[in-house]
Amino acid sequence: MPVVVxxxxxxxxxxxxxxxxxxxxxxxxxxVGDDAVLEGVDEMPGELYDGAATTSAASPGELKVxxxxxxxxxxxxxxxxxHLSRHLSGTWEAGRQAELALDDNVxxxxxxxxxxxxGFAALAAARRAAAGASRDEVYQAAVDVAKRSKxxxxxxxxxxxxxxxxxxxxxxVLGTALAMQxxxxxxxxxxxxxxxxxxxxxxxxxxxxxxxxASGDTPTALAVQHLDAADRAEQIxxxxxxxxxxxxxxxxCEFGPTLGVHLGRGAVGVVVVPGGxxxxxxxAVDSEx
Numbered sequence: 001m002p003v004v005v006x007x008x009x010x011x012x013x014x015x016x017x018x019x020x021x022x023x024x025x026x027x028x029x030x031x032v033g034d035d036a037v038l039e040g041v042d043e044m045p046g047e048l049y050d051g052a053a054t055t056s057a058a059s060p061g062e063l064k065v066x067x068x069x070x071x072x073x074x075x076x077x078x079x080x081x082x083h084l085s086r087h088l089s090g091t092w093e094a095g096r097q098a099e100l101a102l103d104d105n106v107x108x109x110x111x112x113x114x115x116x117x118x119g120f121a122a123l124a125a126a127r128r129a130a131a132g133a134s135r136d137e138v139y140q141a142a143v144d145v146a147k148r149s150k151x152x153x154x155x156x157x158x159x160x161x162x163x164x165x166x167x168x169x170x171x172x173v174l175g176t177a178l179a180m181q182x183x184x185x186x187x188x189x190x191x192x193x194x195x196x197x198x199x200x201x202x203x204x205x206x207x208x209x210x211x212x213x214a215s216g217d218t219p220t221a222l223a224v225q226h227l228d229a230a231d232r233a234e235q236i237x238x239x240x241x242x243x244x245x246x247x248x249x250x251x252x253c254e255f256g257p258t259l260g261v262h263l264g265r266g267a268v269g270v271v272v273v274p275g276g277x278x279x280x281x282x283x284a285v286d287s288e289x
Contacts, residue, residue, distance in 0.1 A: 002022075002077070002129045003080055003125075003133065003134070004070045005082065005122055005142075006070055006079055006080070008025065008084060008118075009025055010039075010084045011082070011084070011111075011116070011122055013122065021123065021126035021129075024066065025040060026063060027039045028055060028056070028057060028058055028089075028091065028258045029258075030044065030257045030261065032048060032053045048261060049261060053261040055257075057090035060094045060097035063081070064098035071105060078104075078106065079105060080107050080129070080138045080139050081107070081108045082111055082118060082122040082125055082142045082146075083109070084113065085111060086110050088191070092108065107135060109125070109143055111149075112149075112189040113186050113189070114186065115259055116225060116253070117271045119223065120145055120149055121143075123145075123277050124278070127277075148273055150272045151186040151272075152183060152184070153184045153207075154200070154268050155182075155264055180196050181196075181200050181203035182195065183197065185210070194206075194210065207236070207270055208270075210270075211270045212243050215246070215274055216274040216275075219276040220246055220247050220276060221272075221278075222244070222247055222249065222250045222273075223253065223270070224237045224240070224250070224270055225268070225269045226254060227263055229265070229266050229267070232268050233252055233268055234252065240270070249277060
């Protein structure tokens with residue numbers, strides 16, 4: 001049987017894509033006051049993005065159960081689990097502990113990203129698995145796409161990133177005092193400042209420029225993500241389609257709650273995968289390099 005791919009809910013994979021490729025999504029935890037809810041499973045509280053919520057990684061026990069169920073239900077040859085960056089969550093480390101407990105049946109990938117930065121790596125792995133690849137080949141497909149993925153993010157306010165520990169208090173205060181609109185990027189799995197701008201429109205323009213530059217001249221997969229900013233996301237996607245003629249895949253989707261509570265309403269992100277996230281595209285890039 002084919003290898004089964006597992007990811008976590010922070011990957012923000014649209015449901016239809018996960019179902020089409022048989023990707024199992026493990027829910028992460030959102031904590032609002034005394035309420036603990038599971039992303040993608042439970043109904044989310046209305047005050048979710050008001051600054052009071054926090055998030056929690058999946059536990060080793062939860063992931064061990066998820067991996068074991070995946071293997072038993074599918075009678076597969078093993079599991080490749082693709083999780084968000086180890087620098088942004090404890091989920092990858094929990095996956096590693098579960099991996100060690102299950103001997104050689106599981107391989108865990110650090111996507112070095114978040115959102116569709118994780119999602120595209122999981123998709124590439126699942127597409128490779130569907131072609132009948134071995135567990136090691138499926139693992140390598142995820143690693144290759146994770147290495148090529150570029151993630152850029154613009155947020156309306158820095159407060160929630162600071163509260164979640166994703167940026168320092170000093171950086172948040174500076175940004176608020178100067179009405180700065182920063183463009184962030186994920187570098188080696190960590191959130192880093194790419195550019196400072198004065199207005200939201202300039203920040204979004206820089207976001208687009210960064211994505212266009214990152215795309216290179218090979219088939220490219222794109223994701224535009226947002227939180228309560230659908231119009232912005234559609235406009236950015238349209239502009240990227242017009243400026244990157246070799247786009248072969250575009251996904252437009254919302255940030256899920258586990259990312260949204262840190263990014264806040266109005267956040268927009270772009271994930272660029274030069275070489276694409278399909279098995280054929282990845283093979284073409286590998287053969288040229």
